[in-house]
Amino acid sequence: MRIGVLALQGAFIEHEQMLAELGAASFEIRQLSDLEQTMDGLIIPGGESTVQGKLLHDLGLFEPIREQITAGLPVFGTCAGLLLLAKNIVGDERRHLATMDITAVRNAYGRQLGSFHTEAAFAGQGKIPMTFIRAPYIESVRPNVEVLAEAGGHIVAAREQNQLVTAFHPELTHDLTVHRYFLAML
Numbered sequence: 001m002r003i004g005v006l007a008l009q010g011a012f013i014e015h016e017q018m019l020a021e022l023g024a025a026s027f028e029i030r031q032l033s034d035l036e037q038t039m040d041g042l043i044i045p046g047g048e049s050t051v052q053g054k055l056l057h058d059l060g061l062f063e064p065i066r067e068q069i070t071a072g073l074p075v076f077g078t079c080a081g082l083l084l085l086a087k088n089i090v091g092d093e094r095r096h097l098a099t100m101d102i103t104a105v106r107n108a109y110g111r112q113l114g115s116f117h118t119e120a121a122f123a124g125q126g127k128i129p130m131t132f133i134r135a136p137y138i139e140s141v142r143p144n145v146e147v148l149a150e151a152g153g154h155i156v157a158a159r160e161q162n163q164l165v166t167a168f169h170p171e172l173t174h175d176l177t178v179h180r181y182f183l184a185m186l
């Protein structure tokens with residue numbers, strides 16, 4: 001089992017460490033030639049969705065990655081990764097990979113609540129710690145999308161078949177629940 005971790009920008013190293021803790025091998029995707037390796041899953045980390053979106057295009061990674069996701073490659077997007085996968089972003093014309101039937105709100109918690117920490121149930125597995133950093137939330141999902149977690153009245157984790165997203169950063173906690181859930185999707 002090998003997981004590709006998009007390593008253009010943002011918190012990708014923390015994901016690699018979590019995968020290692022779970023005994024899963026990973027490799028970094030920084031350029032087109034990295035996609036010559038086969039991967040069983042892909043992680044798109046938190047960071048800045050606009051920067052990552054632009055780099056995906058500049059580096060020629062956008063189409064091949066989008067094709068693999070629509071062909072069924074398991075993908076896990078955290079925070080900015082969620083925004084890259086969302087088909088709709090409220091009040092924003094920009095669309096990125098746009099493979100997942102969710103509508104997201106960017107920087108949804110405003111300036112004062114820019115970063116915060118809470119606990120909430122995830123996928124019926126009890127409460128897990130959730131760290132939010134200038135996070136989006138999911139405003140709505142289509143019926144084909146399963147809601148996996150809500151916090152403060154907003155959807156913060158969801159799954160559509162091979163696609164998993166969290167508005168929070170499990171890789172910045174010590175809780176392996178979400179990464180374990182992702183590996184079980186593979």
Ligand code: GLN
Pocket residue numbers: 045046047048049050078079080081083106107133134135136
């Ligand atoms: N606010 C960032 C964005 O719009 C996401 C923040 C994050 O990934 N921690 O892409």
